[in-house]
Structures are given as C-alpha cells and as structure tokens.
Amino acid sequence: MAEKSKKIFDVGLFKRLLQYIKPYRAVFVISLLCVLGLAVFGALRPKVLQVAIDEQIAPKEYEGFLFYIMLMLILLVVEVVCQLLFIYYASWLGQSVVKDIRVKLFRHMLKFKMTYYDKSSVGVLITRAVTDMERIADIFGQGLFMIFSDVLKMVVVGGFMVAMNWKMSLIVFTTLPLVLFATKIFQKYMKRAFEEVRTEVSNLNSFVQERVTGMKILQLFTRETTEYRNFKQINERHKKGWLKTVWYNSIFFPIAEFLSSLTMGVVIWIGAVNVISISPYTSTGDLMAFIMFIPMLFRPLNQIANKFNTLQMGMVAADRVFRVLDTESQIDDTGTEIASNFKGDIQFENVRFSYVKDEEVLKGISLDIKSGQTIAIVGATGAGKSTIINLLNRFYDIDSGTIKIDGINIKNLTLESLRSQIAVVLQDVFLFADTILNNITLNNKDITEEDVVRAAKAIGIHKFIESLPNGYHYNVKERGVMLSSGQRQLISFLRAYVSNPSILILDEATSSVDSYSEQLIQEATEKITEGRTSIVIAHRLATIQNADKIIVMDAGEIVEVGTHESLLEKESGYYKNLYEVQFLSAESA
Structure with missing residues (x-):
C-alpha cells in the first residue's frame, strides 16, 4: 500500500x-x-x-x-x-x-x-x-x-x-x-x-x-x-x-x-x-x-x-x-442442500471456536437436542452461551468439530435456507425507523398484514399494538426509540413468530423488561415455543424451570446437563449455586 x-x-x-x-x-x-x-x-x-x-x-x-x-x-x-x-x-x-x-x-x-x-x-x-x-x-x-x-x-x-x-x-x-x-x-x-x-x-x-x-x-x-x-x-x-x-x-x-x-x-x-x-x-x-x-x-x-x-x-x-x-470475509456459502422445513434435531459434536486466534471460547462442546424440545442454556457472562447461537446461524464458522441439524452438516445447507428456518429473539432488539408492521415483516411480501394481526392475537400482544397511534402503522423511529424496551421485545417476539421458524432461539429475552411486559413475554414464549425446537438463554433461572433440559456452561465448556429438579439435587452443583444466589437475592429484594 x-x-x-x-x-x-x-x-x-x-x-x-x-x-x-x-x-x-x-x-x-x-x-x-x-x-x-x-x-x-x-x-x-x-x-x-x-x-x-x-x-x-x-x-x-x-x-x-x-x-x-x-x-x-x-x-x-x-x-x-x-x-x-x-x-x-x-x-x-x-x-x-x-x-x-x-x-x-x-x-x-x-x-x-x-x-x-x-x-x-x-x-x-x-x-x-x-x-x-x-x-x-x-x-x-x-x-x-x-x-x-x-x-x-x-x-x-x-x-x-x-x-x-x-x-x-x-x-x-x-x-x-x-x-x-x-x-x-x-x-x-x-x-x-x-x-x-x-x-x-x-x-x-x-x-x-x-x-x-x-x-x-x-x-x-x-x-x-x-x-x-x-x-x-x-x-x-x-x-x-x-x-x-x-x-x-x-x-x-x-x-x-x-x-x-x-x-x-x-x-x-x-x-x-x-x-x-x-x-x-x-x-x-x-x-x-x-x-x-x-x-x-x-x-x-x-x-x-x-x-x-x-x-x-x-x-x-x-x-x-x-x-x-476486495476484502474476503464472507461465510463459505457453497452448500447445495435446501432446508425446507426442519424437524429440529440439533447436534454439536466436539465443537471448538475462537473469535481471536488461540483464545478459545468454546472448548470442544458436544450436545444433543431432540426435535420439539425446549433447551435452556445458562452460565456466567462469557461462558459461551450466545456463541452457540451465532454458530448455529453460521454468523461465524467453527474452528473444528461439526454442527448438524436433522443429521445434515449445516455447511452443506445454503445460508439462506438455513437462516430462514431459524428465528432469533435477541436481548438488544434492533428496530428500523419504520412502521411496526414493516419491522415485523421486514418487507417480506409473503407476509400480509392479516397474517401479522392473526399472529399478534395468537400470542396476546394485539391489544398492545392497537393501543399505539396508528396501530400497526405506527412509526417507531430510529432503533425503536418511541417504544419501551419491553415493547420492543414484544415486537421482536412477533417478528420471530410470523416467520414460522422450525427452530426458535430466545437470547436473554426477559433480562431487562418491566413486570407487565415480562408477563406478556412469558405468555408469548409459551405460544411460540409450542411444537418446535427452542433454545432459551436466560439469566433469570425462574423463567426456565419448565425446560426439557438445562445445559450449564462455564468458561466455554458444558459442566452440567439435566432438568431443573435433577440439577438442584446435585450437592455443590454449579446450577444449584446459581439458583440459590438468585433465590436469596429475590427474597432480600
């Protein structure tokens, strides 16, 4: 140069x-x-x-x-x-x-x-x-x-x-x-x-x-x-x-x-x-x-x-x-198989990954998620929870190991078809300076306003949207500043639901919302996770007690796996310690 x-x-x-x-x-x-x-x-x-x-x-x-x-x-x-x-x-x-x-x-x-x-x-x-x-x-x-x-x-x-x-x-x-x-x-x-x-x-x-x-x-x-x-x-x-x-x-x-x-x-x-x-x-x-x-x-x-x-x-x-x-920083999109509709079986096999070379974030993790299950992933900040989501969507490529959905290596799938079957609700919701309707459909012509209204009624947030000026045509301005964090979260739930995904991911979806919005989100969560494979990442352990399986992570490794009840029975267990700390904090509050 x-x-x-x-x-x-x-x-x-x-x-x-x-x-x-x-x-x-x-x-x-x-x-x-x-x-x-x-x-x-x-x-x-x-x-x-x-x-x-x-x-x-x-x-x-x-x-x-x-x-x-x-x-x-x-x-x-x-x-x-x-x-x-x-x-x-x-x-x-x-x-x-x-x-x-x-x-x-x-x-x-x-x-x-x-x-x-x-x-x-x-x-x-x-x-x-x-x-x-x-x-x-x-x-x-x-x-x-x-x-x-x-x-x-x-x-x-x-x-x-x-x-x-x-x-x-x-x-x-x-x-x-x-x-x-x-x-x-x-x-x-x-x-x-x-x-x-x-x-x-x-x-x-x-x-x-x-x-x-x-x-x-x-x-x-x-x-x-x-x-x-x-x-x-x-x-x-x-x-x-x-x-x-x-x-x-x-x-x-x-x-x-x-x-x-x-x-x-x-x-x-x-x-x-x-x-x-x-x-x-x-x-x-x-x-x-x-x-x-x-x-x-x-x-x-x-x-x-x-x-x-x-x-x-x-x-x-x-x-x-x-x-x-000239910058070559694209994900390798050479897959030829098209994912039309996943059953939802997910396998991570000895997956290793690092954002920075020689600084592993995931250290050879393996996990098996069955179709229709709701899986919760918990752990301290930096444990690698959100990284799993990023890798499943192929926002990053793994260093080694294999990730499969329905027995197919995700690298063999086209990126578009893979991501179209996975919906993610993030903790930090991004909304464009546009109407609520367009933020939900993302201008997808295949999703009509009637579809959105029907979905909103199904997960219980139609009344909230109708209460806003112009309803579904209310402009939320840049990054959704006209809405509260809880309201933005509800919009993101509806956006995920109308896309009709095979796999649903909720990343800290209730970590920073008010009690009323949290109640609506809990009801929406029950509805949209019904009948599909769901991965829930949460700090509030009370929200994941009904999960089919809880995966506990620490420093890029899976340290415990089980149901809420079975994990609480482990003496000096990582999950049990986390739960007791949160429980005591809630009581003192």
Missing part, C-alpha cells in the same frame, strides 16, 4: 474503474464526441477571426464580413450545445457507474462475517458507501472527461497556432514547460493532501456516528465536555488537512496565471512590433487570433490541475472502496 500511495496516478486502479463503463459504452462515446466537438469548434473561432481580419477588415473588403460573423455565431452555438450534452451525459455516466459500484459494495457487505463488523467502524463503512461514492462520481462528471477535454483542446489549439505562425508559437511554447513542471509538483503534493483529507473525513464520520448513537451514555456519565474537546481535536485535524489543499492551490494557480499573463504580454509586444515592421512575419489577424489562443491554451492547463484534484480525490475514494470490495 505504501508503494501505491507514492504513485501520482494509479493506472491499474483507473483501469479497474473503467470496467464499470462497459454497460454504458454508447453514453461514453457520446461524451467523447462532445469533448472532441468542444476542442475543435472552440479552436476554430480564433481562426475564423484571423481570416476575417486579414481578408476583410485589413484590406477594407466588407462584402464577406457578415459571413464570418455568422460563421463565428454558428460555431459558438455548436460549442454551447456540445458543452450542454457533455455536462449532462458525463454526469449521467458518473452517477450510473457509482450506482453499480454502490450496489455491488452493499451486496458484498451483506455477506460479510460478523467478525468483519466486530472489527470495523460503522462511521468508516458509511463513508465508503456514501461520501466516497460521490467522489468517484466526480471522476466522470468533473475529472476524467474534463481533463481529456482540456488536453484535447490544448493539442488542437497548439496545432492551429503552429499552422498559423510557428515563430509566434515558439514564444508561447517557451513558458509551457515551466507550467507543466509546476503542475507535476502540484499534483504530487495534492495527492498526499487528499489522502489525508479522506482519512480525516472517515475519522470524523466515525466519531460523530458513535457519539450520536451513544449520546445517552455520554450524558449519563457527564462526558459532554470531554467529548466536545475530542471532537474539536478531530475537527482541527480535518481543517488542517483541507487547508493543505488550499495552500497548494493558492501557490499553484497564481503562478500559472502569472506565466499566462506574462506570455500574452510578450506575444502582444513582439507581435505588435513585428506587425508595424518593414518585413513582418505576423499579420494583425495572427496577433488577434493568438490573443484568443493563449487563454485557450493556458486556462485548460490550469483547469487540468484543478480537475486533477477532483480526479485524485475520486481515485483515493475508489481505492478505499475497492479495498472493501
């Missing part, structure tokens, strides 16, 4: 970006033709002026002068039309390419393992999917074609100048190497500056996103002043990054403008002296045409440097986006 950053322009990255133009070849060709038109028709106007002055005005022959005036007007109109078409189609192409890349990026991110999201900043990923994409669009709308247009215009203008008067052209071309050298230095430093800017933009987005999400914690622990100070520091670095680009611009553009003005002054001086000399090699028309040509030659050079800034920002953004696209 260090080598890559030293390059002023990464040709390999640019070629990769151009691959996305293939579906839009026709628009690309139209844009190029418009660029060609801008260069040719723009350069023709000074030539027409030169002919008009030398052949009509100088000899005072006015009969054909109107023709040249009309010709210049036509050239101007055609140039304007080319400019209009160019701006529209180049921008259209940029947005179309970005749409395709953004869709591909999002589809790629949807398949990432949870490990990737565990280690990645949400703010940075948002920057990649939104802000960086706009910079890539600018490559086409304001960078690539503009640079090509300016270069082509310079070549055409230079060609006209040489053809008209090569001696005057030499005067103009003398200063070009100086501008080109300055441009090269400018581009080198601007690339570094833009890389710094993009890094600071990502840091800023990440910081703001996390602090806004965790604002309640900041205010609870009176961290406003500290975080304000941290934000000022990040914002200061962001400002300094941008000021570097401003500083380089403030140096380059005055120098380029000075050289352009100096060149024009020398041309006017030498040309005027030559026109009035005894044996001139420059005509009045040549001098007037060159006065028009010089800005057309130097201004594109200045614009190339400016547009190269845009191109560099786009290339830096593209490099970051492609790095995400």
Whole structure:
C-alpha cells in the first residue's frame, strides 16, 4: 500500500474503474464526441477571426464580413450545445457507474462475517458507501472527461497556432514547460493532501456516528465536555488537512496565471512590433487570433490541475472502496442442500471456536437436542452461551468439530435456507425507523398484514399494538426509540413468530423488561415455543424451570446437563449455586 500511495496516478486502479463503463459504452462515446466537438469548434473561432481580419477588415473588403460573423455565431452555438450534452451525459455516466459500484459494495457487505463488523467502524463503512461514492462520481462528471477535454483542446489549439505562425508559437511554447513542471509538483503534493483529507473525513464520520448513537451514555456519565474537546481535536485535524489543499492551490494557480499573463504580454509586444515592421512575419489577424489562443491554451492547463484534484480525490475514494470490495470475509456459502422445513434435531459434536486466534471460547462442546424440545442454556457472562447461537446461524464458522441439524452438516445447507428456518429473539432488539408492521415483516411480501394481526392475537400482544397511534402503522423511529424496551421485545417476539421458524432461539429475552411486559413475554414464549425446537438463554433461572433440559456452561465448556429438579439435587452443583444466589437475592429484594 505504501508503494501505491507514492504513485501520482494509479493506472491499474483507473483501469479497474473503467470496467464499470462497459454497460454504458454508447453514453461514453457520446461524451467523447462532445469533448472532441468542444476542442475543435472552440479552436476554430480564433481562426475564423484571423481570416476575417486579414481578408476583410485589413484590406477594407466588407462584402464577406457578415459571413464570418455568422460563421463565428454558428460555431459558438455548436460549442454551447456540445458543452450542454457533455455536462449532462458525463454526469449521467458518473452517477450510473457509482450506482453499480454502490450496489455491488452493499451486496458484498451483506455477506460479510460478523467478525468483519466486530472489527470495523460503522462511521468508516458509511463513508465508503456514501461520501466516497460521490467522489468517484466526480471522476466522470468533473475529472476524467474534463481533463481529456482540456488536453484535447490544448493539442488542437497548439496545432492551429503552429499552422498559423510557428515563430509566434515558439514564444508561447517557451513558458509551457515551466507550467507543466509546476503542475507535476502540484499534483504530487495534492495527492498526499487528499489522502489525508479522506482519512480525516472517515475519522470524523466515525466519531460523530458513535457519539450520536451513544449520546445517552455520554450524558449519563457527564462526558459532554470531554467529548466536545475530542471532537474539536478531530475537527482541527480535518481543517488542517483541507487547508493543505488550499495552500497548494493558492501557490499553484497564481503562478500559472502569472506565466499566462506574462506570455500574452510578450506575444502582444513582439507581435505588435513585428506587425508595424518593414518585413513582418505576423499579420494583425495572427496577433488577434493568438490573443484568443493563449487563454485557450493556458486556462485548460490550469483547469487540468484543478480537475486533477477532483480526479485524485475520486481515485483515493475508489481505492478505499475497492479495498472493501476486495476484502474476503464472507461465510463459505457453497452448500447445495435446501432446508425446507426442519424437524429440529440439533447436534454439536466436539465443537471448538475462537473469535481471536488461540483464545478459545468454546472448548470442544458436544450436545444433543431432540426435535420439539425446549433447551435452556445458562452460565456466567462469557461462558459461551450466545456463541452457540451465532454458530448455529453460521454468523461465524467453527474452528473444528461439526454442527448438524436433522443429521445434515449445516455447511452443506445454503445460508439462506438455513437462516430462514431459524428465528432469533435477541436481548438488544434492533428496530428500523419504520412502521411496526414493516419491522415485523421486514418487507417480506409473503407476509400480509392479516397474517401479522392473526399472529399478534395468537400470542396476546394485539391489544398492545392497537393501543399505539396508528396501530400497526405506527412509526417507531430510529432503533425503536418511541417504544419501551419491553415493547420492543414484544415486537421482536412477533417478528420471530410470523416467520414460522422450525427452530426458535430466545437470547436473554426477559433480562431487562418491566413486570407487565415480562408477563406478556412469558405468555408469548409459551405460544411460540409450542411444537418446535427452542433454545432459551436466560439469566433469570425462574423463567426456565419448565425446560426439557438445562445445559450449564462455564468458561466455554458444558459442566452440567439435566432438568431443573435433577440439577438442584446435585450437592455443590454449579446450577444449584446459581439458583440459590438468585433465590436469596429475590427474597432480600
């Protein structure tokens, strides 16, 4: 990556970006033709002026002068039309390419393992999917074609100048190497500056996103002043990054403008002296045409440097986006068997797993769950309870061992069919900024509103939903902030129930709710666990006393298995100690 950053322009990255133009070849060709038109028709106007002055005005022959005036007007109109078409189609192409890349990026991110999201900043990923994409669009709308247009215009203008008067052209071309050298230095430093800017933009987005999400914690622990100070520091670095680009611009553009003005002054001086000399090699028309040509030659050079800034920002953004696209963090979805409806037999056979290499979370566990059973898993925080759920859904892949459902290795099943048969109710319920209905169905067209109402009545929460403004169409806002934690939990129960899963998992579903919501949840739990394999993870041991089997875990190992009654009979048993501690705590409360 260090080598890559030293390059002023990464040709390999640019070629990769151009691959996305293939579906839009026709628009690309139209844009190029418009660029060609801008260069040719723009350069023709000074030539027409030169002919008009030398052949009509100088000899005072006015009969054909109107023709040249009309010709210049036509050239101007055609140039304007080319400019209009160019701006529209180049921008259209940029947005179309970005749409395709953004869709591909999002589809790629949807398949990432949870490990990737565990280690990645949400703010940075948002920057990649939104802000960086706009910079890539600018490559086409304001960078690539503009640079090509300016270069082509310079070549055409230079060609006209040489053809008209090569001696005057030499005067103009003398200063070009100086501008080109300055441009090269400018581009080198601007690339570094833009890389710094993009890094600071990502840091800023990440910081703001996390602090806004965790604002309640900041205010609870009176961290406003500290975080304000941290934000000022990040914002200061962001400002300094941008000021570097401003500083380089403030140096380059005055120098380029000075050289352009100096060149024009020398041309006017030498040309005027030559026109009035005894044996001139420059005509009045040549001098007037060159006065028009010089800005057309130097201004594109200045614009190339400016547009190269845009191109560099786009290339830096593209490099970051492609790095995400090149990240191989997907669960291996090579299974071919489709799980249509599980009976619900689950086997873990000597399963080992670690989130961090050489730090095992599960240490060779084996368990057997029969179809229709309700299994409870208990243990201290960090024992590995939630990890079992993550592995069953294949959010992570195991290090060794086998996990089977109905005797089939879950790796042999397609991910979509596997997960469609398992519903999970988490302790921390996530709701989208949408209606209750859409949060339940997740916009699944196969689940109708009537199905949702029927399911809500079946598990006893229909009255609660109907009591809300607009009922099932009540917008719960971002993360469901308009609902209490218990109400959000009830919504998640209904979401699991309407999906009609073969296997149901409840992860700490009643750990942080009020007594009324807990009663509704208990009733809902009895209904939705009926007739299907259910795995319940709970801290409150009173909620799992009726489980068919209780699995007790400690430090990634299964230490006890049995029913509530049988486990309480074990002297100094792990479960018995847990139960007695909770029972005594409840009594003292």
